[in-house]
Amino acid sequence: MxxxxxxxxxxxxxxxxxxxxxxxxxxxxxxxxxxxxxxxxxxxxxxxxxxxxxxxxxxxxxxxxxxxxxxxxxxxxxxxxxxxxxxxxxxxxxxxxxxxxxxxxxxxxxxxxxxxxxxxxxxxxxxxxxxxxxxxxxxxxxxxxxxxxxxxxxxxxxxYFDMVQPHRVKNNKLLAYYIGDHQACRVAAIEHCAEKLAKNGVDIKFIIPTSKTKDIKCYKSKHITFGKQNRLSYYENLKHVDSSDILVDFVIAGHNGLSFRHFEALYYQKKLITTNTHVQYYDFYHPNNIFIWDEKNLDEIQEFLAKPFIQIDTHIVEKYxxxxxxxxxxxxxxx
CATH class of the missing domain: 3.40.50.2300 (Response regulator)
Incomplete structure (x- = not known):
């Protein structure tokens, strides 16, 4: 053929x-x-x-x-x-x-x-x-x-890229992963989330791949890593996705569509913390798996982390x- x-x-x-x-x-x-x-x-x-x-x-x-x-x-x-x-x-x-x-x-x-x-x-x-x-x-x-x-x-x-197969890496402690270019509209949310997760005993891998001093000065949290050397290829990024327990997503102001992170969380069976409220209207949404953060409810994060991950129907997963x-x-x- x-x-x-x-x-x-x-x-x-x-x-x-x-x-x-x-x-x-x-x-x-x-x-x-x-x-x-x-x-x-x-x-x-x-x-x-x-x-x-x-x-x-x-x-x-x-x-x-x-x-x-x-x-x-x-x-x-x-x-x-x-x-x-x-x-x-x-x-x-x-x-x-x-x-x-x-x-x-x-x-x-x-x-x-x-x-x-x-x-x-x-x-x-x-x-x-x-x-x-x-x-x-x-x-x-x-x-x-x-x-x-x-x-x-x-x-x-x-x-999500279905050619790449998950390997189900097991960590001793929960690990939260985020990577994203510097955007002024996301700084406060990134820092707040990193600090809150760290206080709840979660290991943090938050990466802002920039070496610009003016960008780095915007962040005060010690849990955030910087530097051009941290600009990963997308395949390398997926390795970090695979080895994490929680994926974190901060929507850019003016965006309503779902980023790749939502579908990677679905495919790799990871919990997701996101500021995108539109995810609640999708067929793969489950409150045990996805925490919609509105900057006021982070006190509920401990309860979310303790909930078991719920398997989503295979047909729904394959749809994306x-x-x-x-x-x-x-x-x-x-x-």
Missing amino acids: TRKTIILAMPPSNGIVELIEKNLQFHGYEVLRIDSILKFKYNNLWERTYQFFHKHITKSNTYKKKLKVKQSFYKAQQLLANNHYDYTLVIRPDIYPQNVLTLLKQHTKNKFIGYQWDGLKRFPVKNIIHLFDQFYIFDHTDLTNPDYQNYQLHNITNF SFKNWIKNILDKSFY
Whole structure:
């Protein structure tokens, strides 16, 4: 049987693109990644010199932006050559130039699909959404965003990577794990949660992968680790997920969709502490397993930690797997 082919276009950061590529291959797809076209370098000294003077004279970066668009389009042409693919999946399409998106669509035989796994208010796509055959969003509240009422949007959740198998690591003490970039809106919640868990005898592994002094100074808790060396690949991150007992999630202001952490907790059978109140409306929610923290009820954390973990129905768990996610995205067979 001939393998279906797919172009994967998404951000290259944190190694998650490698995991998505491997999971696509695991489920029978032949994958062409094009995230390499986003890497920019000057072709010669003249371009670099011209950019230097242009930026300082005009106080703008328009010349470099034009170079990036031109270079990424040329690289995409080289990668695609004369080949055509069954599908194209573009995650975070706002980071790709419109002419590159048009080119990708021309090389797609069946469906040209966009997925914005960040809120439309943070990263708008209004000027490019018309290019796609189907467009998915992870934040269900974007379905009622007045700026997008003339567009057909489909809501779909994130997922867990079913190719990676849990190993059920057993700790002597409960271990809580969190990793996330510095966001000023999350500082107070992160510190408060770390301190409260530590007081309840929980080991803390809270990582903010930054070495910027101004960011580090925002935190006072001794339970938080910093440094660029702590920027893990996504696969390394999943090893920490596997070896933890409790996963912690702090929603970014303005987000309502569920982060990957929710589905990893479901798959790896970990307890979850989250500030995202929308999780209570999902079919996998159980109060023994998921603690919704509203910054006033942390005194109830000890009772939550003492409750036994409740097994969730296998069919519900499988519903949020990558296998089911990609089937829904490509075949439009909604769950």
